[in-house]
Amino acid sequence: MLIRSDMTLYLNTQADLDRAIAGLIVADPALAVIAEIAGPPALRRRTPGFAGLAAIICGQQLSTHAAAAIWKRVSEAFDPFHHERVRLVRADRLARLGLSAAKIKTLKALAREIAAERLDLDVLGQQEADLAHTALTALHGIGPWTADIYLLFCLGHGDAWPNGDLAVQEAMRIGLDLEARPSAREAAAIAERWRPWRGAAAHLWWAYYHAVKRREGILPSDAANSIASKPRPRPAAVPRATRGAAKAAAKTASQRPAKPRTKAPPKTPPKAPLKPRSKAVHAVKPDTRTQRKK
Numbered sequence: 691m692l693i694r695s696d697m698t699l700y701l702n703t704q705a706d707l708d709r710a711i712a713g714l715i716v717a718d719p720a721l722a723v724i725a726e727i728a729g730p731p732a733l734r735r736r737t738p739g740f741a742g743l744a745a746i747i748c749g750q751q752l753s754t755h756a757a758a759a760i761w762k763r764v765s766e767a768f769d770p771f772h773h774e775r776v777r778l779v780r781a782d783r784l785a786r787l788g789l790s791a792a793k794i795k796t797l798k799a800l801a802r803e804i805a806a807e808r809l810d811l812d813v814l815g816q817q818e819a820d821l822a823h824t825a826l827t828a829l830h831g832i833g834p835w836t837a838d839i840y841l842l843f844c845l846g847h848g849d850a851w852p853n854g855d856l857a858v859q860e861a862m863r864i865g866l867d868l869e870a871r872p873s874a875r876e877a878a879a880i881a882e883r884w885r886p887w888r889g890a891a892a893h894l895w896w897a898y899y900h901a902v903k904r905r906e907g908i909l910p911s912d913a914a915n916s917i918a919s920k921p922r923p924r925p926a927a928v929p930r931a932t933r934g935a936a937k938a939a940a941k942t943a944s945q946r947p948a949k950p951r952t953k954a955p956p957k958t959p960p961k962a963p964l965k966p967r968s969k970a971v972h973a974v975k976p977d978t979r980t981q982r983k984k
Contacts (some may be wrong), residue, residue, distance in 0.1 A: 710890035717756035796831025
């Protein structure tokens with residue numbers, strides 16, 4: 691069953707997301723099992739505007755924790771984070787913060803477009819998701835994934851669909867029992883049935899990915915700084931097993947030195963060569979006594 695609407699819908703609150711997920715499950719019962727395993731997904735939102743888009747650019751092709759660490763350094767170096775400061779700063783200073791040459795070029799090009807008033811990020815929030823996506827991907831260095839994540843997390847577009855996101859693709863492969871991970875085009879075709887709440891479906895698939903893989907597929911909300919400073923803990927069973935193995939290894943290692951002392955005492959080898967020496971001494975004494983009699 692397809693869900694269709696000509697309206698631009700938004701995910702501004704957790705209640706909006708919960709209602710959208712409930713509607714998706716009714717329209718596509720196959721998602722009921724996914725939702726049961728994933729649990730209620732949390733709404734992910736980030737600051738809109740230049741700072742929000744810059745944070746997503748910094749996280750391109752990086753793990754969630756690496757992206758959070760780099761963005762923490764960049765945002766703290768330019769507080770407040772404004773496009774004019776990025777436009778004027780030297781590229782080598784941005785490079786020292788961990789940004790690649792390609793990302794520096796993208797950030798500076800974006801800052802120039804905003805400064806010249808050729809780009810208004812606020813207006814994008816009022817456009818239909820596909821039109822806003824096209825406007826963003828026309829900018830230098832901004833691909834489909836960056837545009838979709840900005841529309842979904844920063845602007846709250848309910849129908850933004852990150853079909854190129856690897857975590858979403860992998861979650862779909864597992865949850866829909868596909869033979870292989872779907873390509874971006876295949877993921878987009880599958881997601882057509884979830885319009886106009888494809889953004890809510892993406893939240894559900896990220897939650898499912900976290901449930902089955904035990905790791906984050908995307909940074910939640912504006913928690914980049916906190917995640918960078920406080921790495922996500924592993925499940926409780928892992929540290930306990932690790933500590934138990936470490937204690938057992940330490941105990942074994944402490945017992946190993948005692949074994950050679952009992953089996954091969956150091957005093958045993960020298961006793962053998964001492965016996966001939968004592969015989970040699972006694973052999974000389976009879977010769978001495980014979981000489982005295984003469």
